[in-house]
Amino acid sequence: MSVKADLRGGAAHGVAMAGPSKPSDRASIRRTNLGLVLRLLRDSGPRSRARIASDTGLPRPTITGLISELVELGLVREGASERDGSVGRPSQAVEIDGRTICGIGLEINVDYLAVVALNLRGDVTFTRRIAVDVRSAGSEAVLDSAATLIREAAAAVQAVGARVVGAALAAPGNVDITTGRVAFASNIDWRDVAAVDGLRRRLGREAPPLRLENDAKLGAIAEYLVASASDIHDLIYITGETGVGGGIISGGQLMRGARGFAGEIGHMPLAPGGRPCACGRVGCWETMVGLGALLRHAAPDHDDPVHDPSLDVESRLADLRRRADDGDPRILEALALIADDLALGVALLVDVLNPRAVVLGGYFAVFADYLLPSVREGVARRVMAPDCGGCEVLPSTLGFTAPARGGAYLALDSVYQDPSATA
Amino acid sequence: MSVKADLRGGAAHGVAMAGPSKPSDRASIRRTNLGLVLRLLRDSGPRSRARIASDTGLPRPTITGLISELVELGLVREGASERDGSVGRPSQAVEIDGRTICGIGLEINVDYLAVVALNLRGDVTFTRRIAVDVRSAGSEAVLDSAATLIREAAAAVQAVGARVVGAALAAPGNVDITTGRVAFASNIDWRDVAAVDGLRRRLGREAPPLRLENDAKLGAIAEYLVASASDIHDLIYITGETGVGGGIISGGQLMRGARGFAGEIGHMPLAPGGRPCACGRVGCWETMVGLGALLRHAAPDHDDPVHDPSLDVESRLADLRRRADDGDPRILEALALIADDLALGVALLVDVLNPRAVVLGGYFAVFADYLLPSVREGVARRVMAPDCGGCEVLPSTLGFTAPARGGAYLALDSVYQDPSATA
Numbered sequence: 001m002s003v004k005a006d007l008r009g010g011a012a013h014g015v016a017m018a019g020p021s022k023p024s025d026r027a028s029i030r031r032t033n034l035g036l037v038l039r040l041l042r043d044s045g046p047r048s049r050a051r052i053a054s055d056t057g058l059p060r061p062t063i064t065g066l067i068s069e070l071v072e073l074g075l076v077r078e079g080a081s082e083r084d085g086s087v088g089r090p091s092q093a094v095e096i097d098g099r100t101i102c103g104i105g106l107e108i109n110v111d112y113l114a115v116v117a118l119n120l121r122g123d124v125t126f127t128r129r130i131a132v133d134v135r136s137a138g139s140e141a142v143l144d145s146a147a148t149l150i151r152e153a154a155a156a157v158q159a160v161g162a163r164v165v166g167a168a169l170a171a172p173g174n175v176d177i178t179t180g181r182v183a184f185a186s187n188i189d190w191r192d193v194a195a196v197d198g199l200r201r202r203l204g205r206e207a208p209p210l211r212l213e214n215d216a217k218l219g220a221i222a223e224y225l226v227a228s229a230s231d232i233h234d235l236i237y238i239t240g241e242t243g244v245g246g247g248i249i250s251g252g253q254l255m256r257g258a259r260g261f262a263g264e265i266g267h268m269p270l271a272p273g274g275r276p277c278a279c280g281r282v283g284c285w286e287t288m289v290g291l292g293a294l295l296r297h298a299a300p301d302h303d304d305p306v307h308d309p310s311l312d313v314e315s316r317l318a319d320l321r322r323r324a325d326d327g328d329p330r331i332l333e334a335l336a337l338i339a340d341d342l343a344l345g346v347a348l349l350v351d352v353l354n355p356r357a358v359v360l361g362g363y364f365a366v367f368a369d370y371l372l373p374s375v376r377e378g379v380a381r382r383v384m385a386p387d388c389g390g391c392e393v394l395p396s397t398l399g400f401t402a403p404a405r406g407g408a409y410l411a412l413d414s415v416y417q418d419p420s421a422t423a
Numbered sequence: 424m425s426v427k428a429d430l431r432g433g434a435a436h437g438v439a440m441a442g443p444s445k446p447s448d449r450a451s452i453r454r455t456n457l458g459l460v461l462r463l464l465r466d467s468g469p470r471s472r473a474r475i476a477s478d479t480g481l482p483r484p485t486i487t488g489l490i491s492e493l494v495e496l497g498l499v500r501e502g503a504s505e506r507d508g509s510v511g512r513p514s515q516a517v518e519i520d521g522r523t524i525c526g527i528g529l530e531i532n533v534d535y536l537a538v539v540a541l542n543l544r545g546d547v548t549f550t551r552r553i554a555v556d557v558r559s560a561g562s563e564a565v566l567d568s569a570a571t572l573i574r575e576a577a578a579a580v581q582a583v584g585a586r587v588v589g590a591a592l593a594a595p596g597n598v599d600i601t602t603g604r605v606a607f608a609s610n611i612d613w614r615d616v617a618a619v620d621g622l623r624r625r626l627g628r629e630a631p632p633l634r635l636e637n638d639a640k641l642g643a644i645a646e647y648l649v650a651s652a653s654d655i656h657d658l659i660y661i662t663g664e665t666g667v668g669g670g671i672i673s674g675g676q677l678m679r680g681a682r683g684f685a686g687e688i689g690h691m692p693l694a695p696g697g698r699p700c701a702c703g704r705v706g707c708w709e710t711m712v713g714l715g716a717l718l719r720h721a722a723p724d725h726d727d728p729v730h731d732p733s734l735d736v737e738s739r740l741a742d743l744r745r746r747a748d749d750g751d752p753r754i755l756e757a758l759a760l761i762a763d764d765l766a767l768g769v770a771l772l773v774d775v776l777n778p779r780a781v782v783l784g785g786y787f788a789v790f791a792d793y794l795l796p797s798v799r800e801g802v803a804r805r806v807m808a809p810d811c812g813g814c815e816v817l818p819s820t821l822g823f824t825a826p827a828r829g830g831a832y833l834a835l836d837s838v839y840q841d842p843s844a845t846a
Contacts, residue, residue, distance in 0.1 A: 174807065174808050174809065183808075183809055184807075184809065233681075234680055234681040246775070248775075250673060250678055250680075251676070251678075253674070255673055255674075255776075256777070257657055257673075257776055257777020257778065257812065258656075258657040258777055258778060258779035258812065258813050258814065259777060259808065259812050259813045260777070261774075261777040261807070261808035261812040262775065262776050262777040263775065263777075264774040264775065264777075264807045264808065265774070265775055267774055267807050268771050268774065268775070269693065269767060269770075269771065269805075270692065270693075270695075271695070272693075272694070272695065279807065281805070344692060347692075348691050348692065349775070351684075351687040351688070351690055351691070352669070352671075352685065352686065352687065352688055352691070352772070352775065352776075353678075353680055353685050353775075354679070354680020354681050354682060354683070354684040354685040354686075354687070355680065355681060356681035382692075382704070384597065384607075384684070384687045384690050384702065385597050385606075385682065385684035385687065386597065386606055386607065389680065389681065389682050389684040390681050390682045391681065
């Protein structure tokens with residue numbers, strides 16, 4: 001996980017600095033320093049104790065003690081030797097290990113539930129997706145299935161001798177991360193569902209620490225961990241599913257906004273007098289480019305199996321993909337229409353946010369080779385800034401697992417904030 | 424200037440931390456600590472030396488030395504006595520003084536140039552605005568006038584025994600802050616104008632350090648310094664002039680985007696098939712809510728003096744304001760139309776960014792009592808997040824001086840970053 005990324009949800013407030021708050025005791029200084037060293041190893045890669053000391057400004061003996069504790073916690077290990085420019089024998093580098101520490105992410109989507117368990121190195125320990133018609137199943141049944149998936153993932157983690165430090169739930173729409181409630185998610189028809197409490201009750205004493213976050217924001221975190229390796233620190237991740245949501249990374253930070261609602265991009269009013277939207281308005285961008293629009297244009301026959309929400313969305317998309325590859329004019333025309341409308345909204349977002357990359361997820365990524373040339377051309381033509389403001393439009397490489405993966409990263413983030421809490 | 428604000432343009436990258444870089448020498452440690460103490464006084468208000476020591480974690484004798492140096496530099500002074508909870512006689516508080524240190528902001532707008540000089544306490548030392556038809560005057564003549572205004576402001580600053588530490592130029596459109604060039608500003612018809620070099624050449628040896636920034640971003644900085652006093656750290660400032668631009672403050676930081684182009688909100692395509700825009704597209708938001716739209720609706724007669732760009736924009740708006748107060752149905756209908764279209768775009772931005780406040784500047788603020796009830800109702804109705812995501816729509820209280828004022832703050836910011844450089 002040698003990515004230059006920081007999962008902290010909120011940027012620090014504008015107080016340029018109020019000085020380090022006076023630590024109350026030695027234990028809290030130690031906790032702070034453990035996190036500092038662990039994040040340095042994550043963000044800047046393996047390095048020698050001497051280099052950690054100079055990078056952090058902490059005395060060498062303090063570093064030796066901190067590294068011992070991190071090794072004992074199973075979070076770092078001695079890695080390859082490193083020459084740091086000095087003469088003499090190379091010193092032993094220290095690196096993140098954390099194969100025994102896992103986080104779980106669970107995504108509730110319109111058509112499926114997905115779970116991913118990741119260890120601290122970023123390796124996938126377990127992943128599974130099941131088709132669920134979430135809207136008709138109702139929230140209680142969905143939370144039952146979600147709890148089952150989390151139990152399965154936790155069992156798989158334990159089977160490899162690791163343990164779960166936390167789980168994060170990815171849900172569409174407006175979520176309240178402090179109360180763990182889904183406030184309003186029009187596409188799954190949830191209103192004020194106490195998702196975290198419901199899961200905690202079902203998991204009982206086995207429940208790991210649980211958090212809730214918006215699916216697009218978690219997808220953005222997962223994509224940022226990929227993109228940051230290319231030194232991209234400003235991006236927008238756009239979900240391409242029944243709902244169209246956005247996650248914004250600005251200057252390496254997840255943008256949450258004043259109350260965590262930032263990124264609600266599916267309801268931009270881009271087709272005045274257009275089609276009715278699940279949200280009750282008309283002409284929202286989602287009605288133009290969401291999965292529903294693709295299905296409507298590409299498969300006008302309602303009995304076409306690609307409309308069946310009980311079938312897995314990936315197999316339905318594979319079916320449509322085959323038709324496109326076979327030259328079916330309906331799907332090709334549908335994709336051309338979608339590409340135009342996608343460019344319209346993406347260009348607007350590029351004007352407002354000036355990202356370095358826009359990452360298209362969900363079905364947009366499945367049809368990337370059909371959509372991207374036209375989307376890129378349309379965006380380049382519309383964006384006000386010269387050279388598109390330096391923005392590239394890219395397909396997600398994480399497929400439908402991005403939000404669940406981002407959830408697992410978020411769950412692991414607590415370890416970076418306070419490594420001693422994993423003991 | 425007891426505002427909790429940080430003028431640094433770019434958020435730190437996502438590297439959670441790479442440790443304080445190893446200071447090369449004692450002088451640089453001292454410089455860093457001078458800035459640290461000065462920013463503490465700005466952000467958290469006057470306080471005793473003992474409290475500064477505990478807030479910064481620096482030893483008391485070090486603080487004593489730093490304060491002496493800051494007093495010598497004319498940046499802080501002994502203020503009122505402060506009781507900090509301990510028994511015994513109250514200790515002397517130290518506070519920002521800086522009446523002798525000034526920054527200058529100069530705004531180039533479509534219809535005017537404006538200059539503001541502020542001292543480190545935030546007091547206005549000098550301000551002036553002149554009507555200029557910038558588009559027809561051409562960039563050379565405009566830079567001549569700009570240089571004259573900066574000279575006047577600098578003379579006024581010197582006349583009160585103060586000195587200028589820097590100046591920042593606010594320009595509309597796409598600006599390149601590294602080269603100091605205005606890349607493209609459709610409303611004043613500037614393309615690749617070397618504004619900073621041009622000013623520097625005109626000012627010659629008197630030229631203070633010069634910077635360039637987009638006008639809406641500087642307006643946002645000025646508004647943030649007001650709003651942060653109410654603990655608002657996420658806001659969008661919207662200019663209401665011929666051009667409609669945006670400045671975004673997210674988590675207390677100015678959002679610049681990957682290349683500094685963030686906030687280009689005037690060209691959101693909200694009226695497909697609508698009116699042609701100065702940018703060459705049709706149906707941009709600016710064509711619906713910019714000053715041109717108000718004038719078109721309210722004063723269809725082209726000979727109406729409110730269309731005359733050689734008259735000061737504030738007096739033309741005062742004229743329109745009188746007509747509204749007299750019940751002229753054309754201006755009232757125009758304002759009703761504008762309010763609807765303003766709500767449409769503001770709601771979109773609130774969905775995407777979830778700010779705590781949207782601050783309406785320029786002519787929107789002049790007609791705030793006419794526009795706001797309807798804008799607020801329309802925004803509340805449209806925004807997806809419950810309770811409007813906590814967002815309030817507010818009129819700017821800074822009038823047309825916001826960008827110039829933000830420029831003066833930006834120019835002063837260097838003092839907070841390196842107080843010793845003012846010597």
